[in-house]
Amino acid sequence: MAPVTKRTQRRTDGLSKELIVRAAADLLDAGGESALTLRALVTRLSTGYGAIYHHVANKDDLLAAATDDIVAGVMTGVVVEGDPAEGLRAVALGLFDAIDAHPWVGAQLSREPWRPALLDVYESVGSLLDALGVPEGALFDAAGALVNYILGVAGQNTANTRHLAEGDADRSAFLGAVAARWSRLDPARYPFVHRAATHLREHDDREQFLSGIDIFLAGIATLR
Incomplete structure (x- = not known):
C-alpha cells in the first residue's frame, strides 16, 4: 500500500465513499470488471491510494459496494402503490433494466447472494407476494422462484448482448439467421421450434421478460 502523504490525507477529508463507489461504477460500465483497478480509480479521482483505502478494503x-448502490437505487426508485401485482412488475422491470445497463451487477449478485442488495430484493418481492395473498406455506418458494427468474433472465439477456457485441454482430441479423435455421428444421421432429421461428425474428427481450412475469403472477393467483 502506498504511504499516505499530506496531499492524500487532505483529499481523504473531502473524498466520500459515495464518490468512490460511483467512480467505480463508471469504470465498470465502461470496461467491465477488468477495468476496475485501484490504479484506474486513483487516476480517475486524482487522489492517492491512501484516500481510497480510507473507505474501501x-x-x-x-x-460489492457498487452493486449495492445500483440495486438500492432501483429499489428506492420504484414506487409501489395500490396493486401489489403492479408493484412486482415495477420491481422486476427496474432490476431487468438496471442489469441490462450495468451487466456486472448480475454477475456480482449471483456471486455474493448474501449482499444487502439482494436481501432488499427478496424483502420487497416477498412482501408484495404476501400482499397478493400467497399462503405462508408457499411464500418462501414463490419468492425464491420469482427472484431467480428475474435475475436469471436479466443475466442471460446481458450475456447475449455481450456475446453479440464481442462478435460485432447485429441483433436483428443474428436473430434472423437463427430463425431461418429453425424454419428449416423438420417440423415433425421439432414442431414447437419450427413454429417459434416466426416469433424469434421480431421478439422483444424486455416484453418477453414481462410476459414471463405475467405468467408467474397467473400461477400465483391459483395459490390464494
Whole structure:
C-alpha cells in the first residue's frame, strides 16, 4: 500500500465513499470488471491510494459496494402503490433494466447472494407476494422462484448482448439467421421450434421478460 502523504490525507477529508463507489461504477460500465483497478480509480479521482483505502478494503469491496448502490437505487426508485401485482412488475422491470445497463451487477449478485442488495430484493418481492395473498406455506418458494427468474433472465439477456457485441454482430441479423435455421428444421421432429421461428425474428427481450412475469403472477393467483 502506498504511504499516505499530506496531499492524500487532505483529499481523504473531502473524498466520500459515495464518490468512490460511483467512480467505480463508471469504470465498470465502461470496461467491465477488468477495468476496475485501484490504479484506474486513483487516476480517475486524482487522489492517492491512501484516500481510497480510507473507505474501501480492496477491489472486491468496491465491486460489492457498487452493486449495492445500483440495486438500492432501483429499489428506492420504484414506487409501489395500490396493486401489489403492479408493484412486482415495477420491481422486476427496474432490476431487468438496471442489469441490462450495468451487466456486472448480475454477475456480482449471483456471486455474493448474501449482499444487502439482494436481501432488499427478496424483502420487497416477498412482501408484495404476501400482499397478493400467497399462503405462508408457499411464500418462501414463490419468492425464491420469482427472484431467480428475474435475475436469471436479466443475466442471460446481458450475456447475449455481450456475446453479440464481442462478435460485432447485429441483433436483428443474428436473430434472423437463427430463425431461418429453425424454419428449416423438420417440423415433425421439432414442431414447437419450427413454429417459434416466426416469433424469434421480431421478439422483444424486455416484453418477453414481462410476459414471463405475467405468467408467474397467473400461477400465483391459483395459490390464494
